[in-house]
Amino acid sequence: MEHIVIIGNGISGVTAARHIRKLSDKKITIVSAETDYFFSRTALMYVYMGHMKFEHTQPYENWFWKKNRIELVKGFVTNVDHERKTLVLAEGKELTYDKLIIATGSKPNKFGWPGQDLDGVQGLYSKQDLDMIEANAPNNKVCNRAVIVGGGLIGIELAEMLRSRKIPVTFLVRENSFWNGVLPSGESQMINEHILDHHIDLKLETNLVEIIADENGRTKAITTDKGETIECNVVGLTAGVSPNIDFLKDSGIELGRGVKVNRLLETNIKDIYAIGDCAEQHEGIGNRRPIEAVWYTGRMMGETLAQTICGNPKSYNPGHWFNSAKFLDIEYQTYGWVFSEKIKKEYESHFHWRHAKENICITVAYHKDTNTFLGINTFGIRMRHEIFDRWLTEERDVDYVMQYLKDANFDPEFYSHYEEQIISKYNSVMHTSLSVKKKSWKRIFSKS
Numbered sequence: 357m358e359h360i361v362i363i364g365n366g367i368s369g370v371t372a373a374r375h376i377r378k379l380s381d382k383k384i385t386i387v388s389a390e391t392d393y394f395f396s397r398t399a400l401m402y403v404y405m406g407h408m409k410f411e412h413t414q415p416y417e418n419w420f421w422k423k424n425r426i427e428l429v430k431g432f433v434t435n436v437d438h439e440r441k442t443l444v445l446a447e448g449k450e451l452t453y454d455k456l457i458i459a460t461g462s463k464p465n466k467f468g469w470p471g472q473d474l475d476g477v478q479g480l481y482s483k484q485d486l487d488m489i490e491a492n493a494p495n496n497k498v499c500n501r502a503v504i505v506g507g508g509l510i511g512i513e514l515a516e517m518l519r520s521r522k523i524p525v526t527f528l529v530r531e532n533s534f535w536n537g538v539l540p541s542g543e544s545q546m547i548n549e550h551i552l553d554h555h556i557d558l559k560l561e562t563n564l565v566e567i568i569a570d571e572n573g574r575t576k577a578i579t580t581d582k583g584e585t586i587e588c589n590v591v592g593l594t595a596g597v598s599p600n601i602d603f604l605k606d607s608g609i610e611l612g613r614g615v616k617v618n619r620l621l622e623t624n625i626k627d628i629y630a631i632g633d634c635a636e637q638h639e640g641i642g643n644r645r646p647i648e649a650v651w652y653t654g655r656m657m658g659e660t661l662a663q664t665i666c667g668n669p670k671s672y673n674p675g676h677w678f679n680s681a682k683f684l685d686i687e688y689q690t691y692g693w694v695f696s697e698k699i700k701k702e703y704e705s706h707f708h709w710r711h712a713k714e715n716i717c718i719t720v721a722y723h724k725d726t727n728t729f730l731g732i733n734t735f736g737i738r739m740r741h742e743i744f745d746r747w748l749t750e751e752r753d754v755d756y757v758m759q760y761l762k763d764a765n766f767d768p769e770f771y772s773h774y775e776e777q778i779i780s781k782y783n784s785v786m787h788t789s790l791s792v793k794k795k796s797w798k799r800i801f802s803k804s
């Protein structure tokens with residue numbers, strides 16, 4: 357019986373395993389070092405915040421794996437010998453495979469800062485990081501202040517976690533506005549204000565220089581490139597992530613920043629594949645980056661590769677880009693492409709609307725010559741994924757999207773709705789006289 361071995365029990369590895377099982381009777385083994393069972397990494401913050409227990413982050417019962425004949429091996433793979441089709445584990449144990457799937461995810465970046473390995477310095481990625489933050493920052497008596505380095509999605513999550521226990525937080529962000537490499541300036545500005553409203557000491561255009569130890573080798577302060585010294589007990593390093601591939605350095609598998617794969621998710625070595633955060637496309641698909649460190653693409657890659665492994669070769673084709681996240685209290689969704697000013701395409705124009713008082717805004721991107729709708733970012737309004745997916749496929753123009761925005765609104769009817777205000781601003785800046793069309797369930801559920 358063909359033996360499929362998967363390294364990594366994150367979303368991409370377990371999705372591949374589950375789908376291979378659905379499609380075949382192959383022998384499946386998952387080797388992973390972090391935890392015995394798969395858990396939802398995106399829910400880690402809620403464990404610290406007391407909204408759930410760690411066990412609740414595990415979507416499958418512990419008996420699920422045995423029942424589905426998916427063998428779980430806890431261990432760290434130190435070497436892949438593709439000539440012998442063998443993995444070497446840290447304890448020296450070996451494991452042979454017929455086909456190998458590398459799904460080893462990411463690790464937090466460290467940029468060689470002096471003091472980056474001191475006690476009290478940590479990332480937020482793994483279950484071990486969750487245990488560590490619980491030990492390092494149980495309350496504001498033990499942790500008088502934390503400094504977070506790096507203004508992205510994980511940094512703001514860590515800030516929210518620490519604030520939930522009333523721990524003072526200083527947030528160092530290299531850019532002159534939060535996440536403005538990704539978000540257009542109006543949105544980025546709104547998030548700056550929201551961070552400050554949460555009593556987080558946001559320091560823009562500020563870089564970490566050094567982490568200073570006390571006499572016991574624990575973090576006691578940091579210094580910044582603005583000449584400041586900030587006393588703190590915890591430093592959270594959240595300046596992005598990189599593929600977890602160091603153990604493959606001498607394996608003969610082609611590496612870039614990640615494991616290089618083609619659209620079938622195959623590496624340069626026969627019978628070895630890579631998926632999820634650690635996989636790097638030779639060329640990004642459409643506007644996507646070659647490495648996509650997001651949850652749903654890991655799941656899609658796992659599902660796609662299962663087909664190929666089971667004899668139905670299938671290319672990874674992720675469709676229109678979308679994503680969602682939360683910035684403290686503000687929900688964010690993005691569909692299609694809305695680039696920040698820093699990387700905006702020359703053909704891309706934006707329409708931006710922001711509520712006068714509440715933290716609600718949208719930015720719509722469209723082609724400046726053809727008016728084709730390119731994408732939308734929404735903050736504080738929940739929208740229907742399927743509707744934007746359809747409008748992007750149908751290449752609707754931006755006027756159409758603005759008029760039918762009610763069809764896309766997912767918020768319950770008793771929520772305030774803002775389409776009238778949005779279209780009124782749109783009419784005034786675009787010199788149009790459009791009106792909002794009534795919501796139609798028939799249109800919403802019709803197929804394109």
Ligand SMILES: Cc1cc2nc3c(=O)[nH]c(=O)nc-3n(C[C@H](O)[C@H](O)[C@H](O)COP(=O)(O)OP(=O)(O)OC[C@H]3O[C@@H](n4cnc5c(N)ncnc54)[C@H](O)[C@@H]3O)c2cc1C
Pocket residue numbers: 363364365366367368369387388389390391397398399400401431432433434459460461462480481482510513600603631632633634648649650651652654679680681682
């Ligand atoms: C705090 C946090 C919040 C996030 N929130 C979001 C979100 O809201 N939306 C979103 O889209 N994405 C989010 N992400 C990103 C998302 O979680 C990742 O994209 C996704 O989990 C990656 O899945 P994966 O299967 O590729 O790898 P991982 O989940 O990283 O799993 C890989 C596993 O392989 C193990 N491993 C690595 N090397 C070896 C080895 N040599 N031997 C054995 N085992 C090994 C690792 O220990 C790990 O357990 C978040 C990430 C974090 C950290």
